[in-house]
Amino acid sequence: MxxxxxxxxxxxxxxxxxxxxxxxxxxxxxRTGTVLTASAHIITSVIGSGVLSLPWAVAQLGWAAGPPVLLVFGGATYYTSTLLAECYRAGGGSDNPDATGARGRRNYSYMEAVRAILGGWKVTFCGVIQYANLAAVAVGYTIAASISMQAVWRANCFHARGHDDACRSSSVPYMIAFGATQIVFSQIPGFHQIEWLSIVASVMSFTYSGIGIGLAVAQTVANGGFRGTLTGVAVGGASGVTVMHKVWSTMQALGNIAFAYSFSNVLIEIQDTIKAPPPSETAVMNKATALSIATTTAFYALCGCMGYAAFGNAAPDNLLTGFGFYEPFWLVDVANAAIVVHLVGAYQVFCQPIYAFVESRAAAAWPESAFISKELRLGPFVPSALRLVWRSAFVCLATVVAMALPFFGSVVGLIGAFTFWPLTVYFPVEMYIKQRAVTRRSAQWICLKALAAVCLVVSVVATAGSIASFVGAFRDFRPFSG
Incomplete structure (x- = not known):
């Protein structure tokens, strides 16, 4: 015991x-979490802004490779997530609910699991990658939210002035508004208090994804059939696409798809909200993961494939803000508003681990500090001074970075490509092998290592493509110009 x-x-x-x-x-x-609440957290973190870039990603890959790649990434993410769920408790070997010690000690975060099972330099490596990824997601979601808010204004402008009007506006005010909203919501203490926000965000994700799919189906019917080709965007011809551009775009598409399935970096934190056994937290988490990944993969296939069918190789990098659709403008407005609401919740799901990490370290380092423990009453909120100052500063920094680098497609691809292998594949595989004492050079060991090696190659290729896209976008952009 x-x-x-x-x-x-x-x-x-x-x-x-x-x-x-x-x-x-x-x-x-x-803890009071269930399959439903865990699924809501996962769907909130998975079905995010990345889904809107999938038609563009499929356009780079074509009908032959696009749909299969979506399914492969979904399957790989589910499998490695089940491996990671096994690592929530470390040092035990029993699922007997009456044998707390035998079940092992809880790991409250991804990095704690790595520390308990692997240790050494891998803990530092995991921490740098995980928290850099979470911070980058905050930047990416700020960009995505501002684009959707800007799209609402532009949709109404196009409706009033006609589709030939430029309807230009800066994204900076929208980023500031989103950042101000996040400062308020960031005062929610932790994961256990944001279940309601995740459920609302999940409903919003289905709302805008469903609208996007419906509009794509309507456009496909209006076109008289499916557009697109087996190999995607063609080299040369009227498009002027070079071989290298095709290669880089294909690589970036892999990064976009990887980002669309990104949630492993918060899986342990989500699992820590599940109520105590029986059934075991792992069993509940695996059910929630299966339900969530199956749901999101179906949505991704519909959104990515129907978006490509509607626009073919001209698919925009953001289905609802790239203005492939102009009418009905009010429905496009509803979809973009739903995106913003969803991103408010998703931002918190990804940032709560960062907040908890810094605050727990500060409390351990300065346990007697009044700045850390003192509570301030601000209306319905009772934050500590540390929480108010630190979380507000983090949101402000993420907002400033987003204003400096508002490249939605490039940022999405880079985040997904760079972190997919270490967080979604490498650490779950390594922890599972050590936790379960998988025999070296056994069939299972070889398969797990092969999976990690293949995913590493994919991640490196996708990262290279995303960096090339990012550099190209940055070359022609002036920071803070909106």
Whole structure:
């Protein structure tokens, strides 16, 4: 039985002896998460702005490779997610709900799991990659939200002035508005308090994805059939696409698809919201992952393929803001508004681990500091001084970076490509091999290593393409010009 020291019980939990019924085996407030809430968190983090770039990604790959690549990434993400879910508890070997110690110690974050199972330099490597990825996602979501807000204004402008009007506007004010909203929502203490926000965000993701699919189907019918080719965007001809441009775009498309499935970096944090066994947290998480990945893959296939069918090789890099659709303008407005609401929730899902990491380290380093422990009453919020200052500063920094680099497609591809292999494949595989003591050079060991090697090649290729796209976009852009 794991002995819990009194100092491990949080202030919010109260006295362990008096409130044991309200606490879990680790002395923390009893978790209440279920398959439904875990699925909501996953869908909120997975079905994000990346789904809107899928028609463009399929256009680079064509009908022959686009749909299969979507399915392969979905399958690989699901499989490695089940491996990662096995690592929520470390050091135990029993699923007996009455044998808390035998089940192992909980890992509250991705990096804690790496520290408990792998240790050494891999902990630092994981921390740098994970938190850099989460911060980059915050930047990417700020860009995506501003583009959608800007698209609402432009859709109404096109409706009023005609499609030939430039209807130009700066994205900077929209980024500032989104950042201000996130400063408020960032005062929510942690993952356990944002379940409602994830559910709302999940509904919004289905809303705008469904509208995008519906508009693409209508456009396909109006075209009289499917557009596109087996190999995607053609080299030469009227398009003027060079061989190198085709190669770089194909590589970036892989990065965009990888980003669309990105959620492994918050999987452990989501699993930590699930109520205590039975059934085990791993069993519940695997059900939630299967449900979520199956749902998102179906949506991705519909959105990516129908978007490509509607626009062919001319598919925009953002289905709802690239103005492949102008009418009905009000429906496009609803879809873009849903994107913004969804991104408000998704931003929090990805940023809560960053907030928790910094605040827990600060509390451990300066336990007596009034700045860390003192609470400030601000209307309905009661944040600590540290939470108010640190989280607000983080949001402001992410917003400033987004204003300096507002390249949606390039940023999405770069984030997905750079972090897909280490966070989604490498660490889950390595932790599973060590946790389950998989015999070296056994069939299972060889298959797991082969999966990691293949995904590494894909990630390197996609990163190269995304960097080339990013450099090309940056060359012709003036920072903060909107």
């Amino acid at each position: 794991v002995q819990i020291k009194p100092t491990e019980v949080s202030l919010e939990a109260g006295n362990l002896a008096e409130h044991s019924a309200e606490l879990d085996d680790d002395g923390r407030p009893r």
